[in-house]
Amino acid sequence: MHASLIKPNSGSIRIFGKSLEKNRSEILAKTGSIIEKPDFYKYLSAYKNLEIFARISGANASKKDIYGMLEFVGLQGRERDKVAGFSHGMKQRLGIAQTLLHQPDLIVLDEPTTGLDPQGIIDIRNLILQLRNEHRKTVILSSHNLSEIEIISNRMVIINQGRSVVEGTVSDLLNSEELVVSLEVDQVEKALRILQEEFKDVPKPKIEGHFLELALSRTDVAQYNQALVRNGLSVYSIESKRKLEDYFIKIVNN
Amino acid sequence: MLLKSVYNEFIKIAAKPRSYLGLGAITLLVGVILFALKADGLSFISFVTASFEQTLTFEGNIMNGNLVAFIILQMLIIHIPLLVALVTGDLVSGESASGTIRMLLTKPISRTSLLLSKFLAGAAYTLLIVFWLGFMAVVVGKLLFGSGDMMVLNSDGLVILQQDDIAWRYLGGFAVAFLALLTVSSLSICLSCFSDNSIGPIVATMAIIILFTIIGTLDVRIFDHVRPFLFTTHMAAWRSFFEVPFPEAAIWKSVLILLVHNVVLIGVSIFQFNKKDITA
Numbered sequence: 001m002h003a004s005l006i007k008p009n010s011g012s013i014r015i016f017g018k019s020l021e022k023n024r025s026e027i028l029a030k031t032g033s034i035i036e037k038p039d040f041y042k043y044l045s046a047y048k049n050l051e052i053f054a055r056i057s058g059a060n061a062s063k064k065d066i067y068g069m070l071e072f073v074g075l076q077g078r079e080r081d082k083v084a085g086f087s088h089g090m091k092q093r094l095g096i097a098q099t100l101l102h103q104p105d106l107i108v109l110d111e112p113t114t115g116l117d118p119q120g121i122i123d124i125r126n127l128i129l130q131l132r133n134e135h136r137k138t139v140i141l142s143s144h145n146l147s148e149i150e151i152i153s154n155r156m157v158i159i160n161q162g163r164s165v166v167e168g169t170v171s172d173l174l175n176s177e178e179l180v181v182s183l184e185v186d187q188v189e190k191a192l193r194i195l196q197e198e199f200k201d202v203p204k205p206k207i208e209g210h211f212l213e214l215a216l217s218r219t220d221v222a223q224y225n226q227a228l229v230r231n232g233l234s235v236y237s238i239e240s241k242r243k244l245e246d247y248f249i250k251i252v253n254n
Numbered sequence: 255m256l257l258k259s260v261y262n263e264f265i266k267i268a269a270k271p272r273s274y275l276g277l278g279a280i281t282l283l284v285g286v287i288l289f290a291l292k293a294d295g296l297s298f299i300s301f302v303t304a305s306f307e308q309t310l311t312f313e314g315n316i317m318n319g320n321l322v323a324f325i326i327l328q329m330l331i332i333h334i335p336l337l338v339a340l341v342t343g344d345l346v347s348g349e350s351a352s353g354t355i356r357m358l359l360t361k362p363i364s365r366t367s368l369l370l371s372k373f374l375a376g377a378a379y380t381l382l383i384v385f386w387l388g389f390m391a392v393v394v395g396k397l398l399f400g401s402g403d404m405m406v407l408n409s410d411g412l413v414i415l416q417q418d419d420i421a422w423r424y425l426g427g428f429a430v431a432f433l434a435l436l437t438v439s440s441l442s443i444c445l446s447c448f449s450d451n452s453i454g455p456i457v458a459t460m461a462i463i464i465l466f467t468i469i470g471t472l473d474v475r476i477f478d479h480v481r482p483f484l485f486t487t488h489m490a491a492w493r494s495f496f497e498v499p500f501p502e503a504a505i506w507k508s509v510l511i512l513l514v515h516n517v518v519l520i521g522v523s524i525f526q527f528n529k530k531d532i533t534a
Contacts, residue, residue, distance in 0.1 A: 003359065003360040004359075005360070005533070024364075025362040025363075028362040032360075033360040035356055040357070043270060052266075053357065055262055056259055058362055
């Protein structure tokens with residue numbers, strides 16, 4: 001809908017503070033999008049495809065620019081190959097190249113890692129992080145892959161049944177409530193005793209081997225760790241077991 | 255942006271193998287007809303002129319390039335719409351089927367401009383087909399059979415055209431034939447806007463041409479009021495250029511009706527394409 005492929009039943013869309021309906025061309029000239037999956041002309045080469053999309057993007061992309069972009073997404077050496085022979089991951093990378101040719105301020109990627117193999121997912125993730133960190137681009141990522149969102153995104157909006165349920169920075173949202181923390185120590189029983197002596201209201205733990213699992217606040221985690229070390233225990237690892245999936249399920253179910 | 259998009263469409267048409275089917279088919283079909291007429295053209299002519307031979311004597315090079323071109327056009331002009339629709343019927347729906355239309359419309363080009371660029375590219379392809387047919391029929395025909403006065407048999411009888419009075423008739427005839435085929439191109443692109451698969455609009459275009467042709471040839475009173483407004487009725491208007499006296503008013507009427515068809519089809523296409531949700 002942000003690319004005006006589908007018209008809204010009601011309401012209006014504003015991007016860059018302007019109405020999409022009235023300023024479609026101006027907004028799309030500053031936006032790069034991949035909707036669902038990047039579809040290209042299979043009978044044309046990667047270079048020709050980019051040339052076609054660049055021409056109507058308002059970009060004055062030279063041959064050097066296109067080659068540079070293909071190199072940026074890791075498709076150097078495949079410029080003259082027909083897209084028909086490209087894997088899904090290569091098409092995704094070509095799709096990202098196509099969104100960048102006209103130097104947009106906003107990039108919208110819809111499920112960019114769907115259907116990719118593990119290496120493909122890592123490649124696309126690194127590309128997105130590179131866009132965000134090095135090229136200072138704003139990337140809106142729509143995904144059902146929550147672990148990807150957790151790794152890539154600064155801010156997130158959870159949409160349930162068409163409505164925004166929660167919005168904020170990923171770290172704030174994940175850390176706003178108690179964490180489930182797993183402490184790996186050398187002596188579990190002793191560790192529990194020390195914690196119960198030093199702190200009031202230690203939550204009921206779950207013990208598994210050398211792991212002590214407790215529901216704690218962020219400040220508790222640091223204090224518990226200090227207390228254990230101070231009393232001569234070895235803390236091998238502290239892992240937050242609260243993930244975006246858990247948070248998502250909780251929010252959606254509520 | 256429109257011109258850039260037209261250029262894009264040219265690149266796409268040029269890269270598709272099916273675009274060369276039309277040119278290949280014309281080359282092959284005209285080649286077969288030229289070969290057949292070269293091998294046994296005189297018996298073909300005597301079969302046609304048999305009814306006149308008791309009252310008229312034919313002298314000189316009757317089977318010349320001008321007549322050969324006319325025979326070729328008459329034989330092929332009804333088949334060319336398929337060759338045109340094969341490419342133009344795929345221009346919008348083919349991109350819907352492959353998903354590339356979605357990619358195109360995320361760019362800052364208006365839907366109207368994108369569609370008009372497809373119409374212009376379709377028109378250019380149609381012109382190329384007509385040009386190639388003209389080249390194969392007239393130029394190659396004259397190279398093989400030489401030039402001469404032209405004998406045309408029509409419903410009013412036999413017309414003899416002087417050889418220096420023929421070139422403009424062919425130019426006019428091809429121009430009207432182009433306009434008729436342009437209507438086919440516009441029809442197929444229009445149908446293409448309603449479909450998300452590439453075969454449907456091509457088949458539908460041919461089905462409409464067949465249906466309208468049947469309505470046009472069926473001598474039934476109920477169709478009398480419809481027949482003059484069907485574009486298929488005017489697809490043979492190119493032949494009028496070879497009539498004496500020259501039916502100028504009838505030709506202009508055909509041109510007008512074909513132009514109106516094009517305008518209406520383009521208008522309907524723009525309306526449909528603009529209101530369509532792109533979900534494929």
